[in-house]
Amino acid sequence: MACNLGILAFFKYYNFFADSMNGLGGALGLSEQLLPALKLVLPIGISFYTFQSMSYVIDVYRRTSEAHPHLLEFAGYVTLFPHQISGPLVRHNTIVPQLEASETYFFHSENFWKGCYFFVFGLAKKMLIADRLAAVVDPLVHSLGSISNTEAWLAMLGYTMQLYFDFSGYSDMAVGLGLMMNIQFPQNFNSPYKSRSITEFWQRWHITLSSWLRDYLYISLGGNRRGALLTYRNLLITMVLGGLWHGANWTYVVWGFLHGGVLAVERYFKDRNWKVIPRFLQGPLTFAVVCLGWVFFRAPTMHDAGVWLSKVFFVNSELTWDLIHIPIKHKDRFFALLLIGLFAAFCTKNTWERNYKPGFWRALLLAVLFVICLSYMGEESPFLYFQF
Secondary structure (H helix, E strand, O other), rough: HHHHHHHHHHHHHHHHHHHHHHHHHHHOOOOOOOOOOOOOOOOOOHHHHHHHHHHHHHHHHHOOOOOOOHHHHHHHHHHHHHHHHOOOOOOOHHHHHHHHHHHHHHHHHHHHHHHOOOOOOOHHHHHHHHHHHHHHHHHHHOOOOOOOOOHHHHHHHHHHHHHHHHHHHHHHHHHHHHOOOOOOOOOOOOOOOOOOOOOHHHHOOOHHHHHHHHHHHHHOOOOOOOOOHHHHHHHHHHHHHHHHHHOOOOHHHHHHHHHHHHHHHHHHHOOOOOOOOOOHHHHHHHHHHHHHHHHHHHHHOHHHHHHHHHHOOOOOOOOOOOOOOOOOHHHHHHHHHHHEEEEEEEOOOOOHOOOOOOHHHHHHHHHHHHHHHHHHOOOOOOHHHHHH
């Protein structure tokens, strides 16, 4: 555990810690830096394969899983490329047995067809929705000081949909690539914006990370076994550390604290069987909290998040309603995709709920959709979760 966490802490959090300490030293009047800043290159996928390696060590230690005797298959589990950059965060006891099974290494037409279906639809989510929304959202976020109140709202809603289709699109592509190789990855998204509480949201959003934090952090802290106050504390600690896992920035800490605080409040009301919010308001209020949380998730600094939220809540000094920061060539498409994204997120089945039986017209649809996606690949388009 010390080796795994030490490597992750050094590469991902050293400069964040050094900057925080040097800032504290400056506030105390110290002229010299307490810690030097290092030019570190973050190894690709370090957060994911570190967590996967840790889960194996903890499971073997707890005697909930036996040690795997085959090094090659275990190494394949740790470095399996489809999910390595952005998830899903898989467990060794679901992947290693598949890599050890001989039937995995024979072609399976049904799995391959289903894999194509997942891959192309995931690619379409990314290329046709997420990236097109990003063409408007990114310029707005880079101009937070001058955008209007209307643009602040559109940036918040646009990023909410961009992140979902970007990340769920990657997860679908990873599942599709795995299926092409007869590897079954777990579901990572289950229509999270349909949730009626933040508790339910974390049962639907980034499901594999949520279950990892629950099994290896929340339960290890004591879970809900030591009374109400310690349960609320454990929820806060788990979500704050989950936020910090996403990036070395105070904005992620605040984002995690926000979700942990709401989880604790929901647990408080649940323990007392209090139902204070009407059912028809539960979904909209949950979505509103999630949207506000994404402001901290996307804002480069805490100051930027404050400016953004001041315009969302109309507390900035001058109220403005113009849309001058949205390029004319993107404006109509942005509004259309925003409505399409909201409709798809709230009113349609997700990728896992659809029927994947092969057929000529389905194959033709996939082929056309794939070619359309390829036509948008002329520019760099990194996945948002690559940075984590």
